[in-house]
Amino acid sequence: TRALEALVKETFPSSEIVRAPLSADLPLSRTEQAALTNPLRQCGRLGCIGNVGYTGFVDTSDLRGIGTILELAELMPDVCFHIVGGGSEEAVAFWKSAAERKSVTLNTHFYGRQNPGRVPAFLNHLGVVLSPLKLRPTKSAPFGKNASPLKIPQYLAYGKAIVASDIPAHREYLVHEKNALLVGETDYDAWCRSIRFLLENPDTRLKMAEANELLYLTSFTHQKRVEVILDGEFYGD
Secondary structure, eight states: OHHHHHHHHHHSTTSOOOOOOOOBOOOOOHHHHHTSOOOOOOOSSTTOOOEEEEESOOOSSOTTOHHHHHHHHHHOTTSEEEEEBOSOHHHHHHHHHHHHHTTOTTSEEEEESOOGGGHHHHHHTOSEEEEOOOOOOOSSTTSGGGOOOTTHHHHHHTTOEEEEEOOHHHHTTOOBTTTBEEEOTTOHHHHHHHHHHHHHOHHHHHHHHHHHHHHHHHHOBHHHHHHHHHHTOOTTO
């Protein structure tokens, strides 16, 4: 991210710094994706309108926004939320307990740490994906304003419709209403409106999918990242 780049430049002012944003593995082919078994648990509530998910790191600090997801699950009982990943079993248990206290266990599912090869199956069956990363100004990388949105490149690769917090790190990948909907970190009404809008408008999801797949192929494959490092300059600079 640019924030990390600035931090490194400040510490090593005489060194040449190359900013090479995160990349992601090439996605499975359409045929391979179609053959993936659906790993999502069924929603425990009647009238569920769709599956929304997060795949990525889970810890107890809430910098990754798991608490935000639980707030949304409480506000949107007709949407099923899936949290895929875990930094540790303790961290997953922490948020499961929080979900129980908020009485959202019927429409909130935790899957814990997954083999990376299993993640595409989850992505393939999620209608909307979330990146509720939080902005916490600090010079202690990789947290706070220096945090990298680790899962965004993979979301792009699989052409997912994205709702994300409107923070600088996300704006390095995402453009509001073009390839994502960006909302205020704690503006829960906006989160709910954005999620519901995407679930109810498949044409918009398709346009986002096409935009994200193109962006991934032109900028965020591993090959493109290698080229950036060797050329010494990122295309977006």
